[in-house]
Structures are given as structure tokens and as C-alpha cells.
Amino acid sequence: MKWGVVVFPGSNDDxxxxxxIRDVLGHEAVPLWHKASDxxxxxxxxxxxxxxxxxxxxxxxxxxxxPVMQSVRSFAEAGGLVVGICNGFQILCxxxxxxxALIRNRSLRFVCDTAIVRVxxxxxxxxxxxRCGECLRIPIKHGEGCYIADDxxxxxxxxxxxxLFRYVDESGEPTAAANPNGSLRNIAGVMNxxxxxxxxxxxxxxxxxxxxxxxxxxxxxxxxxxRHVEGGARASRVRGGDDASGAHSSARGS
Amino acid sequence: MLARVYVTPRRGVLxxxxxxxxxxxxxxxxxxxxxxxxxxxxxxxxxxADRTQAEGRVREMCERLLAxxxxxxxxxxxxxxxxx
Numbered sequence: 246m247k248w249g250v251v252v253f254p255g256s257n258d259d260x261x262x263x264x265x266i267r268d269v270l271g272h273e274a275v276p277l278w279h280k281a282s283d284x285x286x287x288x289x290x291x292x293x294x295x296x297x298x299x300x301x302x303x304x305x306x307x308x309x310x311x312p313v314m315q316s317v318r319s320f321a322e323a324g325g326l327v328v329g330i331c332n333g334f335q336i337l338c339x340x341x342x343x344x345x346a347l348i349r350n351r352s353l354r355f356v357c358d359t360a361i362v363r364v365x366x367x368x369x370x371x372x373x374x375x376r377c378g379e380c381l382r383i384p385i386k387h388g389e390g391c392y393i394a395d396d397x398x399x400x401x402x403x404x405x406x407x408x409l410f411r412y413v414d415e416s417g418e419p420t421a422a423a424n425p426n427g428s429l430r431n432i433a434g435v436m437n438x439x440x441x442x443x444x445x446x447x448x449x450x451x452x453x454x455x456x457x458x459x460x461x462x463x464x465x466x467x468x469x470x471x472r473h474v475e476g477g478a479r480a481s482r483v484r485g486g487d488d489a490s491g492a493h494s495s496a497r498g499s
Numbered sequence: 500m501l502a503r504v505y506v507t508p509r510r511g512v513l514x515x516x517x518x519x520x521x522x523x524x525x526x527x528x529x530x531x532x533x534x535x536x537x538x539x540x541x542x543x544x545x546x547x548a549d550r551t552q553a554e555g556r557v558r559e560m561c562e563r564l565l566a567x568x569x570x571x572x573x574x575x576x577x578x579x580x581x582x583x
Binding site: 302303306310338339345346348349350351352353391393394395427 | 511512513515516519564565567569570
């Protein structure tokens with residue numbers, strides 16, 4: 246299984262993502278430069294955290310027009326797996342590949358902390374190694390992480406099981422105090438309706454090794470994806486899984 | 500020509516900056532302030548055959564990049580460029 250990690254000018258978590266994939270999981274990972282449109286046959290494309298194009302205009306607004314993103318869009322539309330972390334999440338929202346938007350934290354402050362997030366749906370490509378209701382400790386560091394969408398969109402996300410993570414307190418409750426940025430309904434991560442595009446503000450790549458602090462909960466997300474890709478449709482049960490995986494293999498073959 | 504583009508948070512979208520500024524105005528002795536909304540102002544200089552063409556192009560720029568319709572509204576004025 247091959248991972249592609251996009252590198253924009255201003256990305257700064259690409260190396261951490263590459264390290265987690267290569268050194269912790271032992272998988273092949275290739276950096277994908279923003280000016281190139283070749284995805285090098287990656288099975289999964291990861292958009293890392295950082296400040297692509299200086300966060301000019303709006304976070305993620307300029308990155309979405311880069312050559313690599315044109316390819317990522319076609320890849321996603323063909324059912325390919327795309328995950329955005331932090332700035333990557335912002336880019337996916339700006340590109341319209343995920344619903345909603347991420348705006349300035351309600352506190353107006355940059356937050357750098359360990360968030361506790363609760364798994365809201367474990368029957369996805371992204372979370373199948375977790376239990377529903379399980380709480381993970383994952384670092385956050387962002388100034389524009391307040392997830393918003395209109396009520397109709399939020400209700401649809403709930404009904405379709407597209408909300409994968411919510412910020413919760415130590416007892417697993419999604420309280421206002423546990424919400425680090427003011428996100429509506431404490432949302433920390435969402436996927437598209439088809440289930441092949443996912444974005445989250447917390448950084449699983451920073452929770453991949455015991456050596457660096459908060460633990461290894463982030464690895465579960467990477468392992469979920471590996472099970473999904475390598476274990477076939479039986480283990481994955483993505484919404485519309487058959488359709489998505491069929492389109493995915495054809496995208497990989499092209 | 501010169502397009503003056505105003506991008507503002509949509510009604511109902513949280514504007515924590517506007518809220519903080521409104522509170523500061525209150526504490527400075529302006530209780531009459533009921534709301535502050537903070538947006539962006541952009542000047543776009545462009546070549547166009549006429550105003551209608553410029554309007555069409557600038558509207559497209561707003562829709563595609565300058566504003567994010569999920570969270571923002573925009574409006575613009577087109578004028579002759581200032582003599583500077």
C-alpha cells in the first residue's frame with residue numbers, strides 16, 4: 246500500500262506524516278510536490294497540516310487551485326481515499342470536497358493542546374480499528390479550527406454518520422468546556438457522504454510514537470486505513486463501499 | 500478599472516472578532532453599538548472593455564476565489580481607476 250503526502254509551500258507536518266507512515270507503520274510513502282500533478286500511484290493521498298500559501302486570503306483557499314489539487318480532486322471523485330489533517334481539512338472544505346468551513350477559533354487564540362476526541366462512527370475506512378464511543382488523545386494546534394456549516398448540513402452529517410470525531414471531556418461528554426475552538430456540535434472530523442474523503446483538525450501523525458508525549462492513539466487511524474485498503478471491502482464497510490472500492494481500483498490502475 | 504470588493508461574514512455565521520471589537524467599543528463608552536461585523540476590503544485593478552464586462556469578470560472572481568460562499572457574502576463596486 247502506497248501513501249502520497251502532498252507538500253505545499255508552507256506545509257510543516259508533511260515530514261511528521263511521512264515519518265509516521267514509513268518508520269512507525271513500515272509503509273511506502275512519497276511526497277507529492279504541489280506543482281506536480283502526478284500522484285505516483287498512491288492508494289491514499291494525505292494533505293498535511295501547516296500554513297499552505299501563508300494562509301493568505303483564507304486558510305486553504307489558494308492551495309486548492311494548485312496543480313496537485315486538480316489531480317487530488319479527480320482522484321477523490323473517482324472514489325480514491327483522501328485525508329486532510331488540520332490545514333489539509335481546511336483545504337478540502339475550501340475545495341468543496343467536504344461540506345462546511347473552518348473559521349477563526351471562537352477564543353480568537355491559537356490553541357496548542359492535547360484534545361480528547363470521541364469516535365462517533367467506527368464503521369468507516371478511517372476508524373474501523375476504533376470502537377464507537379472510544380476516546381482518543383490527539384494533539385491539536387490551530388488558529389482556525391472552528392467548524393461551521395448550516396443546520397441542514399449539520400443534521401445531514403449526523404444522520405449519515407459523517408461525523409467521525411467530536412471533542413469531549415475526560416468523561417467522554419461533548420461539553421462546551423471540552424471544545425477547544427468553538428466548532429458547532431463539537432465536531433473535530435467529518436467525512437463526505439461517499440466515505441472516501443475525510444478531514445480532521447487533530448493531528449494523528451503527532452500521536453504515533455510513545456517517545457513524543459501523548460501516546461499512540463493516532464496510529465489507530467492509520468491502521469484503520471491500512472485494513473480498509475489491504476483487507477478489502479469485507480472489513481471496511483464504508484458507506485457505498487462497493488461502489489467506492491470499485492472506482493478506487495480503477496483509479497489506481499490508471 | 501478599479502473594483503472595490505467587500506467580503507463580509509454571512510448572517511448567522513459566528514464572527515468572534517466582530518464580537519470582541521463590539522465589546523471593546525462598549526467599554527470605551529459607545530453603548531449605542533449593537534453589532535460589529537468584520538470582513539475584508541480588496542481593490543482589484545483590471546483591464547476591461549467596459550463596465551459590464553468588468554462586472555462579469557469580478558463576479559466570477561468572487562464566486563471562485565475571493566469569497567467562500569459557505570461563510571461569506573460579497574459585493575463590489577466598479578469605477579474608473581483613481582488618478583494617483
